[in-house]
Amino acid sequence: MPLNREFIGRAYESSPPFEIGRELVRHFSTAIGDASPVSHDVDAARAAGHRDLVAPPTFLTTLTFRRPSGPMGDPDLGLDYSRVVHGEQRFELHRPVYAGDVVVATSTVAEIRDVGRNEMMKIVSEITTVEGERLATATNTMISRGTAARDETAGSNA
Amino acid sequence: MSATTVRYDDVEVGSEIPAREFPIQRWQLIQYAGASGDFNIIHWNQRFATLVGLPDVIAHGMFTMATAGRLLTEWAGDPAAVVDYGVRFSAMVPVPDDDRGATLTIRGTVEEKLDGNRVAVAVDARLGETLVLSQARAVVQLT
Numbered sequence: 001m002p003l004n005r006e007f008i009g010r011a012y013e014s015s016p017p018f019e020i021g022r023e024l025v026r027h028f029s030t031a032i033g034d035a036s037p038v039s040h041d042v043d044a045a046r047a048a049g050h051r052d053l054v055a056p057p058t059f060l061t062t063l064t065f066r067r068p069s070g071p072m073g074d075p076d077l078g079l080d081y082s083r084v085v086h087g088e089q090r091f092e093l094h095r096p097v098y099a100g101d102v103v104v105a106t107s108t109v110a111e112i113r114d115v116g117r118n119e120m121m122k123i124v125s126e127i128t129t130v131e132g133e134r135l136a137t138a139t140n141t142m143i144s145r146g147t148a149a150r151d152e153t154a155g156s157n158a
Numbered sequence: 159m160s161a162t163t164v165r166y167d168d169v170e171v172g173s174e175i176p177a178r179e180f181p182i183q184r185w186q187l188i189q190y191a192g193a194s195g196d197f198n199i200i201h202w203n204q205r206f207a208t209l210v211g212l213p214d215v216i217a218h219g220m221f222t223m224a225t226a227g228r229l230l231t232e233w234a235g236d237p238a239a240v241v242d243y244g245v246r247f248s249a250m251v252p253v254p255d256d257d258r259g260a261t262l263t264i265r266g267t268v269e270e271k272l273d274g275n276r277v278a279v280a281v282d283a284r285l286g287e288t289l290v291l292s293q294a295r296a297v298v299q300l301t
Contacts, residue, residue: 024193029237031186031193032224036237048236056231057240057296058224065195082210086219088293090244096237139244 001078002149003119007071007109014069014105017130022099024062025053032056055097060127060136061089063105070107070123079121079144087120088141094134102130105138114148163235166275166300175233175266175279180225182217182251183259190221204255214252222251222262222290226283229264230296239299241276248292251285260285275300 022042029039037044038054045053071077104127111122125138184202191197196218200207207215223245231237253260263284270278281294 028193031189032221032228033180033186034224034228034231034237036231039237050238054236054238056224056237057227057243058220061196061220062194065197086247088244088246089220089223090242092242093240 001080002147003112003121003144004076004078005112007074007077008112009109010071011106011108012069012071014063014067014107016067017102017104018063018067020055020059020097020099020101020103022053025055025059025099028059028062029056032058050096051098051100053099055099057091057093058089059097060091060103060138063103063125063127064140067105069105070125071109078147080147083145083147085143085145086140087143088139090137090139092137092139094136097135101135103127103135104130110139115143117146117148119144119147164233164300166271166277169268169271169277169300171268171271173268175229175268177263177265178229180228180262180264181259182221182225182253182262184215184253184255186259187215187217187221187253190218190224194218194220196220212250212252214254217251217253217260219247222247222283223294225262226264226281226291226294227296229266229281230279230298233266234298234300240296241299242295242297244296245281245291245294247290249285249288249290251290262290269295272297 034056038048105125107123107125110124122141127136187201201218204215230240265282266279268277269280276299279296283291
């Protein structure tokens with residue numbers, strides 16, 4: 001079943017604010033094999049000119065799972081999660097992400113369109129601190145396999 | 159900062175970030191699931207993964223992206239140096255339940271020197287001959 005195009009333009013705010021703690025920065029860094037001292041040792045981070053532990057560039061993906069927001073859980077969207085694969089991902093970091101940041105994501109359905117027999121849905125998330133400072137823009141493109149509307153004029157019974 | 163940190167003046171368009179091998183084993187996917195919060199069952203349960211037609215348990219795309227990111231952050235000497243990073247996931251990374259798992263080979267090439275001591279880098283991440291990330295690009299802040 002095709003995705004509901006009425007969702008294009010809808011925006012969702014994550015709630016409650018997500019507190020980026022030092023131990024989660026360490027946990028995530030360890031899990032990706034990143035031993036950078038500035039992600040593990042506060043003194044090393046400060047010595048390098050950072051105000052606290054530095055999160056790796058893809059760290060904000062944790063927000064997606066720990067503060068799920070957006071249209072994916074809405075049955076009206078018509079998304080069958082078992083058909084979904086991650087197509088593209090981008091993080092534009094307006095400044096480093098630090099332990100101690102408390103953040104909120106506003107996610108907008110930027111695009112839903114057919115790509116062959118599949119559909120793609122692009123969600124753009126603006127991540128800001130609770131103080132209103134722009135932190136990052138995350139763009140997540142998902143592919144819904146085989147759900148594009150069938151072309152009824154094609155004449156196929158298959 | 160690491161003594162081996164690369165400097166803006168030392169790189170030219172075409173400069174290579176030498177290829178490195180990154181082994182991935184099952185336990186790392188479990189650890190990544192816990193750290194990221196992505197507990198999608200296809201990333202840790204072989205019975206389920208094969209039931210839905212996958213060749214094996216597959217690595218999180220975001221784990222592959224993060225691993226390729228390490229090539230950049232370790233080259234630059236600081237995880238804060240990567241200011242823009244985007245990829246397309248072009249192939250799955252099956253991770254067999256054996257002593258070797260899967261091994262990614264990741265390299266980079268400086269494509270452009272930008273203002274403010276920034277460089278645009280193209281990343282090449284492969285499993286064997288297969289490109290697992292395509293159109294993988296980053297902007298890296300150097301000193």
